[in-house]
Amino acid sequence: MGYPYSHDLEVNTLLSRHFGDEKARTLEGWKELGGYATLPRALEMEPGAITEVVKESGLRGRGGAGFPTGVKWSFMPQEPTGPHYLCCNADESEPGAFKDREILRWVPHLLIEGCLIAARAIRAEHVYIYVRGEFFPFSRIVTDAVVEAYEAGYVGENILGSGWNCDVTVHIGAGAYIAGEETGLMSSLMGGRAEPWIKPPFPAQAGVFGRPTTVNNVETLAAVPMIVAEGADWYRQWGTEKSPGTKLWCCSGHLVRPGTYELPMGIALKDVIYDVCGGAPNGKKIKAVIPGGSSTAMLTADELDCEGTYEGMAEAGSALGTASPIVMDEDTNIVRAMRRIAQFYAHESCGQCVQCREGTSWTAQLLHRIERGEGSLSDIDTLYHLCEQMTGRTICPLADSVVFPLRSSLDKFRDEYEALIRC
Amino acid sequence: MSDATNYVTLTIDAVEVKVEAGTTVLQAAEHAGIVVPHYCYHPGIPSRPAQCRMCLVEIEGQPKLQPSCVFPAQDGMVVYTTSETAETARKSVIEFLLLNHPLDCPICDAAGQCMLQDYAFETGQLRSRYAEAKLVLGRDRVADDILYFGDRCIVCTRCVRFMEELAGDNALVVAQRGHKAYIDTFPGKDLDNAFRGNIVDVCPVGALVHEDFVFKARAWDMDSSPGICPGCSTGCNIDINVKENQIVRTKPRLNPDVNSYWMCDHGRRHLVMANRGVRAEAPLIRVDGELEPASWNEALTWIAGRLEAGDGAAVVSGGAANESLFYMRGLLSELGIDGGTFRVLQGEEITLPGFPKLKLRADRAPNVTGAELHGFKRSDELADVPDGGVLIVLGDALADAPADYGANAGFFLCVGSHLYPAMVNATAILPMTSVLEMEGTFVNYEGRVQRFHQALRAPGVARPAWMSLSRLLEHRGVGEGVLDARAAFQTMAAGTTGMDNLSWSGLGLRGELLSEAGQPAVAVE
Amino acid sequence: MKNPIHPAAASSQAFQIAEIRPIERLFEDDEGRDRLEKALSRYPEKRAALLPMLGYAQERNGWVSDESMEQIAGALDLTPAYVRSVATFYTMYNKHPVGRHFIQVCTCISCHLHEADEVFERFLAETGTRAGEVSEDGKYTVIEAECLGACGFATAVQVNDRYFENVTPDQIPAILDELD
Numbered sequence A: 001m002g003y004p005y006s007h008d009l010e011v012n013t014l015l016s017r018h019f020g021d022e023k024a025r026t027l028e029g030w031k032e033l034g035g036y037a038t039l040p041r042a043l044e045m046e047p048g049a050i051t052e053v054v055k056e057s058g059l060r061g062r063g064g065a066g067f068p069t070g071v072k073w074s075f076m077p078q079e080p081t082g083p084h085y086l087c088c089n090a091d092e093s094e095p096g097a098f099k100d101r102e103i104l105r106w107v108p109h110l111l112i113e114g115c116l117i118a119a120r121a122i123r124a125e126h127v128y129i130y131v132r133g134e135f136f137p138f139s140r141i142v143t144d145a146v147v148e149a150y151e152a153g154y155v156g157e158n159i160l161g162s163g164w165n166c167d168v169t170v171h172i173g174a175g176a177y178i179a180g181e182e183t184g185l186m187s188s189l190m191g192g193r194a195e196p197w198i199k200p201p202f203p204a205q206a207g208v209f210g211r212p213t214t215v216n217n218v219e220t221l222a223a224v225p226m227i228v229a230e231g232a233d234w235y236r237q238w239g240t241e242k243s244p245g246t247k248l249w250c251c252s253g254h255l256v257r258p259g260t261y262e263l264p265m266g267i268a269l270k271d272v273i274y275d276v277c278g279g280a281p282n283g284k285k286i287k288a289v290i291p292g293g294s295s296t297a298m299l300t301a302d303e304l305d306c307e308g309t310y311e312g313m314a315e316a317g318s319a320l321g322t323a324s325p326i327v328m329d330e331d332t333n334i335v336r337a338m339r340r341i342a343q344f345y346a347h348e349s350c351g352q353c354v355q356c357r358e359g360t361s362w363t364a365q366l367l368h369r370i371e372r373g374e375g376s377l378s379d380i381d382t383l384y385h386l387c388e389q390m391t392g393r394t395i396c397p398l399a400d401s402v403v404f405p406l407r408s409s410l411d412k413f414r415d416e417y418e419a420l421i422r423c
Numbered sequence B: 001m002s003d004a005t006n007y008v009t010l011t012i013d014a015v016e017v018k019v020e021a022g023t024t025v026l027q028a029a030e031h032a033g034i035v036v037p038h039y040c041y042h043p044g045i046p047s048r049p050a051q052c053r054m055c056l057v058e059i060e061g062q063p064k065l066q067p068s069c070v071f072p073a074q075d076g077m078v079v080y081t082t083s084e085t086a087e088t089a090r091k092s093v094i095e096f097l098l099l100n101h102p103l104d105c106p107i108c109d110a111a112g113q114c115m116l117q118d119y120a121f122e123t124g125q126l127r128s129r130y131a132e133a134k135l136v137l138g139r140d141r142v143a144d145d146i147l148y149f150g151d152r153c154i155v156c157t158r159c160v161r162f163m164e165e166l167a168g169d170n171a172l173v174v175a176q177r178g179h180k181a182y183i184d185t186f187p188g189k190d191l192d193n194a195f196r197g198n199i200v201d202v203c204p205v206g207a208l209v210h211e212d213f214v215f216k217a218r219a220w221d222m223d224s225s226p227g228i229c230p231g232c233s234t235g236c237n238i239d240i241n242v243k244e245n246q247i248v249r250t251k252p253r254l255n256p257d258v259n260s261y262w263m264c265d266h267g268r269r270h271l272v273m274a275n276r277g278v279r280a281e282a283p284l285i286r287v288d289g290e291l292e293p294a295s296w297n298e299a300l301t302w303i304a305g306r307l308e309a310g311d312g313a314a315v316v317s318g319g320a321a322n323e324s325l326f327y328m329r330g331l332l333s334e335l336g337i338d339g340g341t342f343r344v345l346q347g348e349e350i351t352l353p354g355f356p357k358l359k360l361r362a363d364r365a366p367n368v369t370g371a372e373l374h375g376f377k378r379s380d381e382l383a384d385v386p387d388g389g390v391l392i393v394l395g396d397a398l399a400d401a402p403a404d405y406g407a408n409a410g411f412f413l414c415v416g417s418h419l420y421p422a423m424v425n426a427t428a429i430l431p432m433t434s435v436l437e438m439e440g441t442f443v444n445y446e447g448r449v450q451r452f453h454q455a456l457r458a459p460g461v462a463r464p465a466w467m468s469l470s471r472l473l474e475h476r477g478v479g480e481g482v483l484d485a486r487a488a489f490q491t492m493a494a495g496t497t498g499m500d501n502l503s504w505s506g507l508g509l510r511g512e513l514l515s516e517a518g519q520p521a522v523a524v525e
Numbered sequence C: 001m002k003n004p005i006h007p008a009a010a011s012s013q014a015f016q017i018a019e020i021r022p023i024e025r026l027f028e029d030d031e032g033r034d035r036l037e038k039a040l041s042r043y044p045e046k047r048a049a050l051l052p053m054l055g056y057a058q059e060r061n062g063w064v065s066d067e068s069m070e071q072i073a074g075a076l077d078l079t080p081a082y083v084r085s086v087a088t089f090y091t092m093y094n095k096h097p098v099g100r101h102f103i104q105v106c107t108c109i110s111c112h113l114h115e116a117d118e119v120f121e122r123f124l125a126e127t128g129t130r131a132g133e134v135s136e137d138g139k140y141t142v143i144e145a146e147c148l149g150a151c152g153f154a155t156a157v158q159v160n161d162r163y164f165e166n167v168t169p170d171q172i173p174a175i176l177d178e179l180d
């Protein structure tokens, strides 16, 4: 079910079925809705067997990169020599993305159950749910649910009499997009500046507190209970070989029905935008769409007939990312929109890498100058040069992130830049 | 190192180089004589954040440029440090760094030894296409003696990491983030760490400067000579920067066995203070009750003729060079005087936690071990002078002596660099060069014999004590006067237990340990 | 002391709230000690309690002062400089006092496409303030925020720990009324 709207093309798996239903927030209500049924089964399974099911299901990380979840879990040491940790990434800060918050606020127990099953699979003894600071109302809901789960014996010591112990802590951030990058998240969780670190060490070797760690997105973890309950084949009834299952799409910008929708993988982007979301309001035409959250390449209205999968969006020259299309109608000033996006990255760069620290802020300033009509044609070359030098040069991909929309806007809407320069 | 599997062979810019496994590409390149420009990497600071992205190189098989400061060298690897992509990336890092940089090289203290200026020049980047307003941070104080010029800072965090990882004092940090980031202390809590001066040395640009050095000298009008810090018995290896015969600055010089890349602030201050005081500039002999200037020959002849064997006392300094102490011992033996003492100023011991071998040691003199090796004993008191006997003082041992010290001696010879009140009682004074004005050696706390070079011109006709004492002995018919430091050292080494294994050239820049026979009694930490 | 909280909740308390309860010494009463102890119990390293404690300081005082930073440093065996380095990295810790209603208008891309700039200007006009300053009556501070994660509900506005969504400029007087 979508929120706040729903649509015929939607699938209603456990992921979104109870969006909008306050009953699902409480433990009692959630159990009436069938919650916490999978955890006991998972407790009887070997950790490796849980990982195997998830691997077979083909579930891919919903945090943006789409890394196969079961494979990621299998990187964790099989013979623990000390604590393992699971970090649930609820830092959701990518402009355009607002899907995890629906899980946090409507089905917190689903997330907890998913976290516990994942923790079991990777032999973690503590789950940290890292929620972005601004999400106060939602972290409060998740916190209440965790406390209820503790009191009911789903979390803590000797969970459901299994002899297995696992703690869950809700930890809130304080305003930093980069805390969503997995190593930045761990730096932050350890009480530091959310500065990403260069790998190796990889999280599965030495992550948070120097111990093997897995970082997974909220939506990834929330999909786990149903996969373990219903099986890999069931999950694969949707989507493609490479991108199975369902996906939450969160759609914003100039749309008649913006919001979050659970859709089968493989749905065409144009169907999401025109059918599900009703296209642009007031009969306006669509000019451009940034399909996967602000860190992905812009598509023009003519390029929307592409398959909504990791591979399909890549083929279209963009990325599925977090499946968060930002839609811009015909009246949108692309340069101004791009300037606003660049400003975000300049504000959020952690500042370690020279290209990112200086490049993002230069980009934003340069775009601002063009927007004010004070640009020159050589500025366009400079922007391309910046794209070149911010790609593949830095510790984390934040610098690359601004390049995707920037370069595509230059390629596809050069006339708009030139028009501002000439006037 | 017999196990061949510990080595990897790789090719860097067409040069084949064999290095131990685990070496980074940057270090491997260094072995091949190729310098990969870098900022955040500092060989003495353990962490490798790989954040400046200056050292990116192209490696065959790697889709992206890789930071050579952390990327491990692997067998068969082919690396290009100057391929077009690598060069363009490096150029663009410089361009980025110069965006908000004030380009105030003409008034910057680092100009001439700035890693930003150097690379900018090398890559030929003199103009910027940056048309935006520069961010201006101004300057700030991070310690009572260190200023921070934020606009020149490239946020490489070397200074922060020195304080955290070496000094163990997390008092200097990055504040804010992104392009607003800068280096700062907590309000009201300036750095007071005893090793803080090193942050100035690690800063690759001119963002951190010693206040007493600001605008004092340009890198290219200073002379520099390798020295040993006389501040304590550690014997840190240093470079002494001199302008117009004044020490304007000292910097640590790498010696992995002693001080690594570091030194303490006591040492820095100590050296700059060495410029002060009233100097003995000419030999003085007592004629008709008055100390009168004399030529060296006159003075030596005069003294040689009057010194008599018999009862006597000797006072030396733990700051005197070995060679001087050796000839002092020779003179004493010739006069039949045994023993001799020295006093050592004591101070608080302070360790650099990240390199614990480096301590500001309690013995605030550089050659305590050497003095002991030559048979002098440490004492809390100035030696008693037998009435009418001989008193010989070597070095600056009388700064705090009572004004009547030595007045009861029959013959009081003082070989010293500075003039102190008690020296009015001397029968003769021979002007001595300070250890900054001569060549010689010290033996540090662990028995490491280290050589220092001359940094300053001596005032007047002051001479190294080994020279004047050996000549005095010659005047008394013993041996020959030595005129150069090498000869003094070699004569000494041959005649001193524990030093027979040493040679002047063998000391090199890292020094050599005394042989077992000469090792200091105190256990080495 | 406020209702004792579960240890699992010690690191997730809302810290931008209207009802501040100013306190000078953070860890010298039962509540502060309890919060510290519970937060510490959740991590293998003391330092990890830093963000929760910065949050606690702001929850009590409305902002994080230098004195608070020093107290937190003391409680966690950190240097005050380190605490400041972390506190200044994150935008949500106020390094200066703010109005009782701290109004953050998301002007990031999706909201930007929906009158966010107008909403922001209108908030400033209605509160009679300039960006970031505290209104004379101490009630309001208005700032521009980066993406608040409510892009489908543009324009999103956060006032302390509450979200206001689908905000249009003409709703602003009513929102300000409701806050009082």
Ligand SMILES: Cc1cc2nc3c(=O)[nH]c(=O)nc-3n(C[C@H](O)[C@H](O)[C@H](O)COP(=O)(O)O)c2cc1C
Pocket: A060, A061, A062, A063, A064, A065, A066, A067, A069, A072, A089, A090, A091, A092, A093, A094, A177, A178, A179, A180, A181, A182, A183, A215, A216, A217, A218, A220, A221, A396, A397, A398, A401
């Ligand atoms: C700049 C940046 C910001 C990110 N922000 C988030 C985020 O807010 N939430 C998230 O789940 N993943 C985010 N990621 C991706 C994470 O690094 C990580 O890949 C993800 O949490 C892994 O979970 P998954 O495998 O379940 O997708 C971000 C990555 C980058 C480079």
Ligand code: SF4
Pocket: A178, A195, A196, A348, A349, A350, A351, A352, A353, A354, A356, A357, A394, A395, A396, A397, A398, A399
């Ligand atoms: S790319 Fe940007 S955000 Fe990522 S580590 Fe480097 S400076 Fe920080």
Ligand code: SF4
Pocket: B152, B153, B154, B155, B156, B157, B158, B159, B160, B183, B202, B203, B204, B205, B207, B208
């Ligand atoms: S002050 Fe110097 S050493 Fe410190 S971060 Fe800036 S440039 Fe680097």
Ligand code: SF4
Pocket: B229, B230, B231, B232, B233, B234, B235, B236, B259, B263, B264, B265, B266, B267, B268, B358, B359, B360, B361
């Ligand atoms: S530790 Fe001793 S030798 Fe080294 S710099 Fe300090 S005073 Fe000089």
Ligand code: FES
Pocket: B037, B038, B039, B040, B041, B049, B050, B051, B052, B053, B054, B055, B056, B067, B068, B069, B070
């Ligand atoms: S020296 Fe390698 S990234 Fe800075």
